[in-house]
Amino acid sequence: MKGLISMGFLLYTKDSIHFCISYIDICLFNIDIFLQLFELFLRYPPKIFLHFKKNIFYIDGSACRAIINFINQKDHGLFPSHIIGTHFQSHFKGGLFMERVFNFSAGPSMLPLEVLEQAQKEFVCYGSSGMSVMEMSHRSKVFEGILEKAQADLRDLMHIPDNYKILFLQGGGSTQFAMIPLNLMNKNNKADYVVTGQWAKKAAEEAARYGKVNIVASSADTTFDRIPELDESKFDKHADYFYITLNNTIYGTRWTKLPNVGDVPLVGDMSSSILSEEIDITKFGLLFAGAQKNLGPAGVTVVIIREDLLGNAMDFTPTMLKYDIHAKNNSLYNTPPTYGIYFMGRVFEWVKAQGGVAAMQKRNEEKAALLYDFLDSSALFRGTVQKKDRSLMNVPFVLPTEELNAKFIKEAGEKSFVNLKGHRTVGGMRASIYNAMPKEGVEALVAFMKQFEAENK
Amino acid sequence: MKGLISMGFLLYTKDSIHFCISYIDICLFNIDIFLQLFELFLRYPPKIFLHFKKNIFYIDGSACRAIINFINQKDHGLFPSHIIGTHFQSHFKGGLFMERVFNFSAGPSMLPLEVLEQAQKEFVCYGSSGMSVMEMSHRSKVFEGILEKAQADLRDLMHIPDNYKILFLQGGGSTQFAMIPLNLMNKNNKADYVVTGQWAKKAAEEAARYGKVNIVASSADTTFDRIPELDESKFDKHADYFYITLNNTIYGTRWTKLPNVGDVPLVGDMSSSILSEEIDITKFGLLFAGAQKNLGPAGVTVVIIREDLLGNAMDFTPTMLKYDIHAKNNSLYNTPPTYGIYFMGRVFEWVKAQGGVAAMQKRNEEKAALLYDFLDSSALFRGTVQKKDRSLMNVPFVLPTEELNAKFIKEAGEKSFVNLKGHRTVGGMRASIYNAMPKEGVEALVAFMKQFEAENK
Numbered sequence: 001m002k003g004l005i006s007m008g009f010l011l012y013t014k015d016s017i018h019f020c021i022s023y024i025d026i027c028l029f030n031i032d033i034f035l036q037l038f039e040l041f042l043r044y045p046p047k048i049f050l051h052f053k054k055n056i057f058y059i060d061g062s063a064c065r066a067i068i069n070f071i072n073q074k075d076h077g078l079f080p081s082h083i084i085g086t087h088f089q090s091h092f093k094g095g096l097f098m099e100r101v102f103n104f105s106a107g108p109s110m111l112p113l114e115v116l117e118q119a120q121k122e123f124v125c126y127g128s129s130g131m132s133v134m135e136m137s138h139r140s141k142v143f144e145g146i147l148e149k150a151q152a153d154l155r156d157l158m159h160i161p162d163n164y165k166i167l168f169l170q171g172g173g174s175t176q177f178a179m180i181p182l183n184l185m186n187k188n189n190k191a192d193y194v195v196t197g198q199w200a201k202k203a204a205e206e207a208a209r210y211g212k213v214n215i216v217a218s219s220a221d222t223t224f225d226r227i228p229e230l231d232e233s234k235f236d237k238h239a240d241y242f243y244i245t246l247n248n249t250i251y252g253t254r255w256t257k258l259p260n261v262g263d264v265p266l267v268g269d270m271s272s273s274i275l276s277e278e279i280d281i282t283k284f285g286l287l288f289a290g291a292q293k294n295l296g297p298a299g300v301t302v303v304i305i306r307e308d309l310l311g312n313a314m315d316f317t318p319t320m321l322k323y324d325i326h327a328k329n330n331s332l333y334n335t336p337p338t339y340g341i342y343f344m345g346r347v348f349e350w351v352k353a354q355g356g357v358a359a360m361q362k363r364n365e366e367k368a369a370l371l372y373d374f375l376d377s378s379a380l381f382r383g384t385v386q387k388k389d390r391s392l393m394n395v396p397f398v399l400p401t402e403e404l405n406a407k408f409i410k411e412a413g414e415k416s417f418v419n420l421k422g423h424r425t426v427g428g429m430r431a432s433i434y435n436a437m438p439k440e441g442v443e444a445l446v447a448f449m450k451q452f453e454a455e456n457k
Numbered sequence: 458m459k460g461l462i463s464m465g466f467l468l469y470t471k472d473s474i475h476f477c478i479s480y481i482d483i484c485l486f487n488i489d490i491f492l493q494l495f496e497l498f499l500r501y502p503p504k505i506f507l508h509f510k511k512n513i514f515y516i517d518g519s520a521c522r523a524i525i526n527f528i529n530q531k532d533h534g535l536f537p538s539h540i541i542g543t544h545f546q547s548h549f550k551g552g553l554f555m556e557r558v559f560n561f562s563a564g565p566s567m568l569p570l571e572v573l574e575q576a577q578k579e580f581v582c583y584g585s586s587g588m589s590v591m592e593m594s595h596r597s598k599v600f601e602g603i604l605e606k607a608q609a610d611l612r613d614l615m616h617i618p619d620n621y622k623i624l625f626l627q628g629g630g631s632t633q634f635a636m637i638p639l640n641l642m643n644k645n646n647k648a649d650y651v652v653t654g655q656w657a658k659k660a661a662e663e664a665a666r667y668g669k670v671n672i673v674a675s676s677a678d679t680t681f682d683r684i685p686e687l688d689e690s691k692f693d694k695h696a697d698y699f700y701i702t703l704n705n706t707i708y709g710t711r712w713t714k715l716p717n718v719g720d721v722p723l724v725g726d727m728s729s730s731i732l733s734e735e736i737d738i739t740k741f742g743l744l745f746a747g748a749q750k751n752l753g754p755a756g757v758t759v760v761i762i763r764e765d766l767l768g769n770a771m772d773f774t775p776t777m778l779k780y781d782i783h784a785k786n787n788s789l790y791n792t793p794p795t796y797g798i799y800f801m802g803r804v805f806e807w808v809k810a811q812g813g814v815a816a817m818q819k820r821n822e823e824k825a826a827l828l829y830d831f832l833d834s835s836a837l838f839r840g841t842v843q844k845k846d847r848s849l850m851n852v853p854f855v856l857p858t859e860e861l862n863a864k865f866i867k868e869a870g871e872k873s874f875v876n877l878k879g880h881r882t883v884g885g886m887r888a889s890i891y892n893a894m895p896k897e898g899v900e901a902l903v904a905f906m907k908q909f910e911a912e913n914k
Contacts, residue, residue: 101587105594108795116581116589123577124570130558130873132573134754134800137562137876170627170756171777174791178775206776292792297591299627299756299794316773318635319663320628334631335749337756337794338565343591416587419594 102441105419106249106394107272108292110436115346126342133342138335146338147331150345157348157357158274160281160304165327167303168341172290173199173271176301177206179321180267180286185211185240186312192216192239192264196255197224197248198425199269204243210314214239223426224251226386230259241265241285247273249293250423252385252394252430258283265309272393274302275351276435277361285309293393294434296344299337351435360435364392367433367442371395374446380404380453384426398428405429408452417445559898562876563706563851564729564750567893572803583799590799595792603795604788607802614805614814615731617738617761622784624760625798629747630656630728633758634663636778637724637743642668642697643769649673649696649721653712654681654705655882656726661700667771671696680883681708683843687716698722698742704730706750707880709842709851709887715740722766729850731759732808733892734818742766750850751892753801756794808892817892821849824890824899828852831903837861837910841883855885856913862886865909874902 103110126133129142136143151166160166169175180203185191190212193204196219207213214236217228235242242261247254249272258266258280265285274289281287286305292298303323310324319325325333331341354360372390375383375397384396399405405428412420422430433442560567583590586599593600608623617623626632637660642648647669650661653676664670671693674685692699699718704711706729715723715737722742731746738744743762749755760780767781776782782790788798811817829847832840832854841853856862862885869877879887890899 100582103588103592105592105597108591108593108595108792110592111589113581116591120577120580123580124573125557130875131560132568134565134573135560135562135567136565138565138755140562140876170629170632170794172627172791175627175775175777178777182775209773290792292795297794297796298595298792299797314773316666316771318632318639318775318778320632320635321775321778334629335565335747335755337627337754337797338749339754339796340756340794418587419597 101416101418102437102444103418104431104433104437104445106293106423106430106432107290107434108298109419109432109434111296112347112350112436115343115350118346119343134339136338138332138338143338143342144332146342146345147336150341150348153345153348153352154302157351158279158281158304163307164281164304165307165310165323167305167323167326168331168336168344169301169303169326170299170337172292172298172301173269173288174202175321176269176288176303177203178210179323180241180243181207181210182317182321183313183323184265184267184286184309186314187240188238190214190236190239192236192242192261194218194228194230194242194244194259195220196227196245196253197251199249199271200243200245203245203269207243211240216242219253224248224253225384225389227253227255227389232260235259235261235264237262237264239264241267243267243269245269246279247271247276247391247393249394249432250430251426252383252391252396253389254391254393256389265306272432272434273391275357275360276364276393278357291340291344293432294347294436296347297340300340300344302344361392363439364433364435367437367439368392368395370439370442370446371397371431371433374449378449378453380456381449384428393434394430394432396422396426396428396430398422402427404456407456408449411452412445412448415448417448558873558875559894559901560875561888561890561894561902563880563887563889564747564891565755566750566876566889566891568753569804569807569893572800572807576800576803591796593795595789595795600795600799601789603799603802604793607798607805610802610805610809611759614808615736615738615761620764621738621761622764622767622780624762624780624783625788625793625801626758626760626783627756627794629749629755629758630726630745631659632778633726633745633760634660635667636780637698637700637745638664638667639774639778640770640780641722641724641743641766643771644697645695647671647693647696649693649699649718651675651685651687651699651701651716652677653684653702653710654708656706656728657700657702660702660726664700668697673699676710681705681710682841684710684712684846689717692716692718692721694719694721696721698724700724700726702726703736704728704733704848704850706851706889707887708883709840709848709853710846711848711850713846722763729889729891730848732805732814732817733821733850735814748797748801750889751804753804754797757797757801759801818849820896821890821892824894824896825849825852827896827899827903828854828888828890831906835906835910837913838906841885850891851887851889853879853883853885853887855879859884861913864913865906868909869902869905872905874905 124132129136133146154160154166181191185207191207192214193200193207194217195201195204195215204213204215216234217230219226219228242259242264244255244259244266246268247270254273266283267286268284270287271290272293275294281304286303286309288301288303289295290298291300291302295302305323305327310327313322320334351357351360368390372383372395375381380399381397383390384398385391399408409421409429420429420431422428431445581589586593590603611617611623638648642664648664649671650657650664651674652658652661652672661670661672673691674687676683676685699716699721701712701716701723703725704727711730723740724743725741727744728747729750732751738761743760743766745758745760746752747755748757748759752759762780762784767784770779777791808814808817825847829840829852832838837856838854840847841855842848856865866878866886877886877888879885888902
């Protein structure tokens with residue numbers, strides 16, 4: 001008889017909670033094996049075999065061995081990794097064991113394991129509502145509570161002043177590329193754009209359909225390996241806004257110093273760096289971010305807009321693409337992506353529990369330094385971005401030959417380091433290390449890179 | 458010590474699967490109570506206390522009593538209802554017990570419990586991917602498989618011919634209200650609309666911003682209590698399309714016979730009735746549906762469009778609002794709402810397992826008949842819609858006075874019948890009984906209505 005045993009163990013930190021067995025999932029087995037497993041639990045009560053260390057839950061050696069011995073005698077597997085975290089993965093590498101991988105995807109990307117587990121727990125019944133968040137009317141008190149809490153937590157995390165509205169919209173960054181000119185090119189019908197990558201270029205192209213776009217600077221000539229130097233004399237003082245992409249996902253660059261735009265509203269695409277580093281929101285007229293990198297599932301776009309920029313959209317702007325409509329209705333003009341908003345709210349709570357954005361930034365700087373320090377010391381690997389503009393979130397790197405790049409990606413995949421292939425316009429590799437990627441994941445990747453270098457000198 | 462014990466039991470129907478304890482979740486307890494509960498499991502192994510009946514899982518009487526006795530001796534609760542379904546709810550009504558309610562919300566609304574549970578199970582790790590569906594790149598093989606399977610299943614369920622594209626978009630019906638004129642008013646810049654409710658009216662108003670709208674008929678004069686009679690002489694033979702709302706969520710009416718529009722493309726909003734009844738897709742040029750009623754979580758919009766209608770959008774149409782862009786890119790022009798698409802795909806599989814759309818329709822007709830038959834026989838309750846046009850999905854009804862309406866809604870809520878309040882423009886009550894509402898839910902509601910009538914004669 002073949003099959004899979006899934007077991008999850010969670011230790012709560014609150015004093016009143018002693019332990020929690022998150023779930024036990026036994027299928028494809030007969031009653032005999034089921035009872036034997038329960039007897040095993042009785043011999044090793046959770047108090048004994050659970051320990052808590054940092055954010056990672058694991059089973060201690062003796063109990064682990066006992067369980068492994070037990071399952072080794074049977075034709076089935078044990079699957080605890082997604083509950084007890086990455087620490088435990090290496091113990092359970094093998095055909096019968098499902099496990100969480102180290103996911104370096106550029107987006108949609110890794111989400112905090114703690115949030116996934118909490119959402120899983122309350123997936124079918126949320127609180128005392130008797131229903132899933134997915135089943136709630138967006139006009140219900142419970143959902144309005146979820147929405148308002150998410151807005152308040154984001155306001156708190158990013159220090160967003162009261163004269164900015166927080167909107168939760170649909171359509172991703174690509175819809176923002178149109179909404180921004182449709183809503184903001186309303187005085188002189190022109191805007192300044194800095195082209196630092198494919199997404200900035202797409203934004204500028206869409207805007208050019210609705211007004212005059214002034215490309216202030218571009219780093220296209222060096223495949224966007226830097227944030228270009230800005231010549232302020234090229235800035236248009238009468239531009240309706242000045243557009244930048246704060247972190248460039250594909251190329252791994254970021255703005256470390258904001259341009260001096262005077263009274264022109266600064267508009268920023270922060271899709272791949274929101275909540276990863278502190279930012280002075282008051283320098284911006286509008287900031288937006290698709291959720292699917294640092295915030296939650298794809299399908300929600302966060303827009304933070306200064307109130308004086310609301311209204312006066314172009315005549316033909318579809319109602320659903322008018323910021324003021326969503327602002328007036330607190331993102332409830334129509335049915336919003338309710339579950340995405342809920343999940344994002346849980347991520348906001350998680351970021352707060354980690355110490356807020358300043359603490360996330362410190363951790364992200366440490367994580368990125370692990371990779372960059374290795375790249376700078378390596379004789380084989382090389383980062384592709386100019387040092388001054390290196391992203392904390394997306395780290396592109398290459399090996400000397402295409403053959404070695406391919407070999408590295410293949411062998412990394414076999415070790416559960418996945419989605420490391422670089423964007424086709426850059427080639428090589430890219431490790432996206434968003435907020436949810438634990439330091440241990442980056443350490444494990446660097447260790448593997450060192451090993452790969454030793455084997456391929 | 459206070460707290461909650463969560464237990465889920467699932468019996469698989471496949472021969473090779475004997476049973477599955479979905480999860481056991483114990484918190485706020487000490488080790489002693491935990492061990493006692495495990496001993497209880499050992500005394501009542503799942504084979505004994507699980508029975509399978511229709512789609513509903515429940516615990517049989519003796520085991521149920523044993524568990525109730527056990528928990529009654531302790532200061533804590535047992536929570537199996539969201540796993541074992543509605544049948545078990547009444548046994549566990551009480552302060553310490555969380556339970557699934559009967560959710561009659563008009564949308565977002567009840568989802569199939571089996572799908573919620575399956576999604577919960579694979580929430581953190583999907584298949585052998587090592588990650589949540591939420592964490593997957595939309596360009597990954599795994600996600601593309603999910604997307605294509607969902608499209609193929611919907612094509613199969615609705616008998617959609619090959620010359621129609623299936624798109625999974627964002628922005629809900631309200632965005633379709635703009636996309637339809639922007640993309641289809643491209644020959645004579647005019648369209649016919651039948652106004653059968655608030656949503657049809659909003660659609661017509663948005664279209665009128667982009668071209669000439671001919672209101673063929675309206676039932677506004679009787680608060681949309683019917684589908685109006687159509688005078689074909691008012692149809693514009695040169696209209697670019699003819700627009701109808703197949704099921705009117707707020708007012709509880711539906712089209713039972715499609716208008717004879719000749720060669721003019723028929724456009725249908727099927728948000729609140731998709732997959733609830735069979736429809737001849739070849740009669741339509743375009744059909745759309747927001748997911749949040751019969752399909753899945755809010756944030757995905759299904760658009761089914763005949764290929765010859767693609768292209769030639771108005772000049773100023775935002776790229777993201779062009780159907781042809783999404784058709785060319787198979788809904789992957791930008792990051793789609795990946796998790797919503799996955800969940801919807803699971804709902805499609807569920808509808809197939811129920812026997813497809815014909816079987817759903819039969820069940821929906823039976824469910825609706827339970828309510829309408831009672832309304833027609835009641836001396837106290839009254840349906841608000843003309844019989845010939847009654848919806849299978851949304852059943853509005855009233856009591857003789859506002860006081861009785863309010864009393865009914867309050868008492869229903871206490872019995873876990875929630876979201877029964879009618880739309881403010883109709884008043885009274887509305888029971889939305891989408892695909893996911895089991896017949897037992899409607900039976901229970903009718904039983905409660907009978908009891909209410911007896912007590913309030």
